[in-house]
Amino acid sequence: MNYKAYNDKFTLSGKYHDAFQGCIRIVPFITNASQSIYDKTCGVIGVTGEFFRLWQGSEEFVQNVNQDVVEPVKIYLKEKMDVDSISKIEPIVSDIMNINDSFNVVDTSFFKYVPVATSSEQGKRLNQKFQRGQRRIAEYIYSMVGADLQTKEHSFKESDNLFCRIIHEALENKAIPLSRTKDNSVEYYILPQIKEQFNRDFIWLLKHRNNVTVRYIPLLLHFYACFSMMQIIPRLDFKNQELWKTDEPLVYYYMLASEHATARSEAVLQGWSQYMKEDDLDLIFGRIQCLDILNILLDGPVGLYSDLLARLAQQDNFKEEKDALEELLAKYQTQKREALDSRQNAKNSLAKELVDPHIDSYEEFVRKLYYLCTNNHPAEYKTRFRRSLLDLMRVKLLENRRGYWVLTLDDEMLLFMIALVTKERRVKIDEMYRKFADYGICFNMATRSLIEKYLLKLNLLDRKSDSGEAQYVKVFL
Structure with missing residues (x-):
């Protein structure tokens, strides 16, 4: 057990420090939520731009189309065209690449030039908070990228369109190399199955026509987050x-x-609130801190509880570690309560009963540490982490209906998800619903009926017979 690493993380200037995600990073949120904001006012395009900069290695982005796109194109063309020809191309570049005073992504290779979202009506400090929030989400999604996506084989396809190639080469000439190296980049723990699934789906989408990837990659990235x-x-x-x-x-x-x-409704009773009850969301900080401490002690990151307990089961020196582990529990309990007691809202943060630090097994140590972390919990953190999660989900997939949180799919996301789960193959409708379960999605009979009516209306649902006993879905992006 690495007790020194624990003391280093939880001690700052000789005093107890309420460290968070010092070893294993699980959520793209921070304790001071006001310094990092991401909600539906940002949209999904800014996160996509930051993700592509991390993936493809660049820090250059387009803030002003005329200055950052038109001018580089003019410079690029000076050696290839005469002045009159360039003057004719200039307004075309401006018209195509500028949509509502924003950079228009007409090619997949242009995503890395999309800036994180800001608003001219917001103050500079608030804009910085929105930028940091989007960057954290982008870093979280980038942590899903595996070795396959790092190869040139699965990189984006350069457009055959001459116009796009000119823009691409002009911007590449002024691109700034990424200063964030692999050693100092932020990496989050992603469930292995999610990571594998993301890479498979992302590679599948990259193989499509360029205009398809431009439209749907932002949806894919947000869905996976x-x-x-x-x-x-x-x-x-x-x-x-x-x-x-x-x-x-x-x-x-x-x-x-x-x-x-x-x-x-099933969406109310067995939807979001089935696993995301408010009381559980209020404990996000404490639960992650417990995992963080265990991963620190085991020189991690190791993983979640099943991985940690499996690692502990491999050790046969509990008797030698017992006294030190009991001392750690007692020390953590005392220091945490003293730190919380100094806060004005300590009454809502402290457990009513003290925990006896005596333990007889590694599992009992984990259980008591979990209790201490989740029951001696800064009260203000409860709402902060819940709010940060809800803000992320409400960008596209979560809505509040009559006081109930429900997961929803709009028409665009529904058609994209059908194409994603079926990989655009002609499949039976029942098989499609089974494939949705691989993405954690289920529908009741009423919703299924509405989906099928919508698909029929778009001529995307085939019936093998008039009775409708066998129905097939065919959705192409």
């Missing part, structure tokens, strides 16, 4: 060991954005 959060956060609960298995995703009921929610 939410999907990953929805899969890992319920598994932070040490008491609910039934959720520890990660070979199959947790399934939530969704509804269509056009549907009405009632108190008895």
Whole structure:
């Protein structure tokens, strides 16, 4: 056990420091939520731009189209064209690349030039908070990128369009190399199955026509950020060991954005709130801190509870570690309570009863540490982490209907998800619904009926016979 590493992380200037994610990073949120904001006012395009900069290695982005695109193109063309020809091309470049005073992504290779979202109506400090929030989400999604996506084989396809190639080469000539190296980049823990699934789906989407990838990559990235959060956060609960298995995703009921929610809807009873109860979301900080301490002690990151307990089971020196572990529990309890007691809202943060640090096994140590972390919990952190998660989800997939949080798919996301789960192959409708479960998505019969009516309306649902006994879906992006 690396007790020195624990003391180093939880001591600052000789005093107790309430460290968070010092060893294993699980969520792209910070304790001071006001310094990092990401919500639906940002959209999904800014995160996509930052993700591509991390993936492809650049820090250059387009803030002003005329200055950052038109001028580089003019410089690039000076050696290839005469002045009159360039003057004719200049307004075309400006018209195509400028949409509502924003950089228009007409080619996949242009994503890395998209800046994180800001607003001219917001102050500089608030804009910086929005930028930091989007960058954290982008770093979280980038942590899903595996070795296959790092190869040139699966990189984006350069457009055959002469116009796009000119823009691409002009911007590449002034691109700034990425200063963030692999050693200092932020990496989050992603469930192995989610990471594998993301790489498979991302590679599949990259093989499409350029205009398809431009349209749907932002949706894919946002969905996976939410999907990953929805899969890992319920598994932070040490008491609910039934959720520890990660070979199959947790399934939530969704509804269509056009549907009405009632108190008895499956989307209300077995949707978001099935695994994301408010009381559980209030414990995100404490649960992650417990995991962080265990990973620090084991020179991690090792993983979640199943991985940690498996590692501890391999050690046969509990008797030698027993006294030190009991001392750590007592020390953590004392220092944490003293730190919280100095806060004005300490009454809402401290456990009513003290924990006896005596332990007889590694598992008992984990159980008591979990209790201390989750029951001696800064009160203000409860709402901060819950709010940060809700802000992320509400960008696209989560809505509040009559006081109920429900997961929803709008028409665009529905068609994209159908194409994604079926990989655009002609499949039976029942098989399509089974494939949705691989993405943690389930629909009740009423929602299924609405989906099928919508697909029929778009001529995307084939019936083998008039009776409709066998129906096939065919959705192409």
